[in-house]
Amino acid sequence: MDRPVPYESEINALLARMTLEEKLGQLQQLAWTGDTGPGEGQARLIESAAREGRLGSVLNLHGARRTNDLQRIAVEESRLGIPLVFGLDVIHGFWTTFPISLAQAASFDPDIARLDAEVSAREARSNGVHWAFSPMMDVTREPRWGRVSESSGEDPYLTAAFAAAKVRGYEGEGGGPIAPDRMAACAKHFVAYGAVEGGREYNTVDVSESRLRALHLPPFRAAVDAGVATVMAAFNTLSGIPAHANAHTLTDILKRDWDFDGVVVSDWAGVAELIPHGFAADPADAARLALNAGIDMEMVSTCIADRGEELLANGHISAERLDDAVARILRLKFRLGLFEHPYTDERVEISAPSAETRRSAREAAARSMVLLKNDSRSVSRDRLLPLSPDITSIAVVGPFADSTDLHGAWAGPGADAFPAVTVTEGIRLAVPGAKIGYAKGVESEGGGEATPGIAEAVAAAEASDVTVIVVGEPAGLSGEGGSRSDIGLPGEQGELIEAIARTGRPFVVVLTCGRPLALGPWLASAPAVLVAWHPGLEAGHAIADVLFGAVNPGGKLPASFPRTTGQVPIHYNHENTGRPCGPDHQDPRYGARYLDLDYGPEFPFGHGLSYTTFAFGEPTLTTFTLSAGELLDGATVEVSVTVRNTGDRDGDEVVQLYVHDPVASLVQPVRRLRGFQRVSLAAGQSTTARFTLGAEDIGFWTNAPEGEFVIEQGDIHVYVANSSQAEVPMRTLTIK
Helix, strand or coil: CCCCCCCHHHHHHHHHHHHHHHHHHHHHECCCCCCCCCCCHHHHHHHHHHHCCCEEEEECCCCHHHHHHHHHHHHHHCCCCCCCCCEEEECCCCCCCCCHHHHHHHHHHHHHHHHHHHEEEEHHHHCCCCCCCCCCCCCCCCCCCHHHHHCCCCCHHHHHHHHHHHHHHCCCCCCCCCCCCCCCCEEEEEEEEEHHHHHHHCCCECCCHHHHHHHHHHHHHHHHHCCCCCCEECCECCCCCEHHHCCCHHHHHHHHHHHCCCCCCCCCCHHHCCCCCCCCCHHHHHHHHHHHHCCEECCCHHHHHHHHHHHHHHCCCCCHHHHHHHHHHHHHHCCCCCCCCCCHHHHHHCCCHHHHHHHHHHHHHHHHEEEEEECCCCCCCCCCCCCCCCCCEEEEECCCCCCCCCCCCCCHHHHCCCCCCCCHHHHHHCCCCEEEEEEEECCCCCCCCCCCHHHHHHHHHHHEEEEEEECCCCHHHCCCCCCCCCCCCCCHHHHHHHHCCCCCEEEEEEEEEECCCCCHHHHHCCCEECCCCCCCHHHHHHHHHCCCCCCCCCCCCCECCCCHHCCCCCCCEEECCCCCCCEEEECCCCCCCCCCCCCCCCCCCCEECCCEEEEEECEEEEECCEHHHHHHHHCCCEEEEEEECCCCEEEEEEEEEEEECCCCCCEECCCCCEEEEEEEEEECCEEEEEEEEEEEHHCCCCCCCCCEEECCCCEEEEEECCCCCCCCCCCEEEEE
8 A cells, every 4th residue: 555554563563472263353244133144143152262363353242331331451462452342223314314325315404314313323322332333325226225214326327426425424534543432334235236136135146347337436435535444245146256255346446446445354254154155165164265355353143253274275365365364454443543551431321312412313303304295275375285274184004103113223222222203193293283083994914803993994084184104115125135026015005095195185195115115007097295214313303394484395215216126226327228218209009118107206215395395497517528637637527507596485306417328339328427515595596406427427337347437438428317317407528
């Protein structure tokens, strides 16, 4: 490396004193329980391994006293006193649950992710947790995949922005020492896990080198540039090679090309799973393949620690690679300050959300909601929302109307300790003078007595001025292991909506979900639809804030909503075919479409309505001609556009910059997001949004395995819009 390696002298001194057994022990992470994977947990092994200096890390243990007790064994009873690092899946909150990551991406405001990480780090670190297995930055076009809830959706540019923000929130700025109220972040899953075939968890991935570098790698590069301390390998194979044994990605790209000096950790038993993959013959072979490919720490399975000595003796691993892995783990512990301060101050342990963190979670949840539709059945109004705070009676119905199952998957210990605010409670407090009726209607996953429940909900709707129908997915239907073959509303929830619609009374549908949904035929009859996602601890308050206009919704979809599950995968940044579909290509048979379905998604990436309206001027460029050489030397183009709030309410708009290379030696996406700004404008106010385009925005990666980035001569189309499918004036930048 050109730059000095931090803590190099201290690390080298420790390496010189360590035995082979102690070095192999540093590469081992054991689990206190089996809560996040199969098996019975390893608590009984941990104390003895820590005492003997044969353990580097523990996951799934939190609490200042509990972590301190175990840390004392490692620091005060082992020969060298090397501290343990404690890790936990702190994904979107510790005690204070923020909205799920997909919802945060819908805010198009990376500060939401940064604030979530700051709050999470402060709470978790005070509970003895040093290391968050977050952010997840798998770009995915697969809403059937349960882990889409942990992602930032289908776009690499948006995902990269949120990845970098969350890393900085966890660790602080600069990639240097990590403060006592911050924690190490983990960029996961490396790499292309979001492209699993059929949306099935842990499944096969096969992508070209150009797609790998254009779609899947950019968020990880952004995290590395932000100083991320650790990276986690993915469960999937990548073009036939399991990610845990892929030297091309783990070593050639991550460690060599990107100069990453942090820790690469396996996922849960990922090293041992090289055997059922059919890539390794036995545990020794798995250890050899994983360590040589670039894995530094093994989570849960013990192949490297158990077989490392024989592998070294046989020359199947080198002393240099072993020392490199150990040095990376020691560097993490030095960055965290654990050698100087191994224990957590039990007097300042945070044990509950504060009023301030609850406010932050509430604001984040409301800022993340997306208004899909807003019509009206009233001749006096052109839209149903926002609801009047003077309304006299409201029916709140549906399986999630009075449910606390609103935290979402991977919600941390706070989900069990602190129930989410229900929608019924939030509405009741927002309009204390209104009569609130409630009926569950149907079960969240079906199988209940649907007809009597629906009749009760219909009666509540008929007795009220307006009905709020709260439907969606339980948290358990998304997240890891939450793949679904049908991403419509589960059970009889669609029937409930259609029954309410037949009353002729006004109603709003609120969707609580961990993925884009195929909404079904009920959508046509719904006057207003609000996507609340899984909003977290303050869910009910945040939903009420949006419904009654205390917050004007400004979120946009980070992933397209399909018309049906059979249309998946569908995404805005697709490539044109030789027989494309769209407004100018109407042939229903000989185009890239389905005979029985309209072309395009139900709602595209970037879509989202407001209670006000906005107008965009025509974009301007500071220059319309540049050479490829100038761009590669650092030249840029500024794109600017005027945005005006043309309505009667203050509100937010997300200004989105897209580019398209219409003729290239590799076919390029029809549009690529290359900038976004969320702007707040008072009624009648205008502003100018400015963006900068450079080489990274204009060029593309080829299929050369060593990585080749090119900028070709020709025209680049530039669009500034409020969604990926908006029809707006185009500007052309010519590359000479």
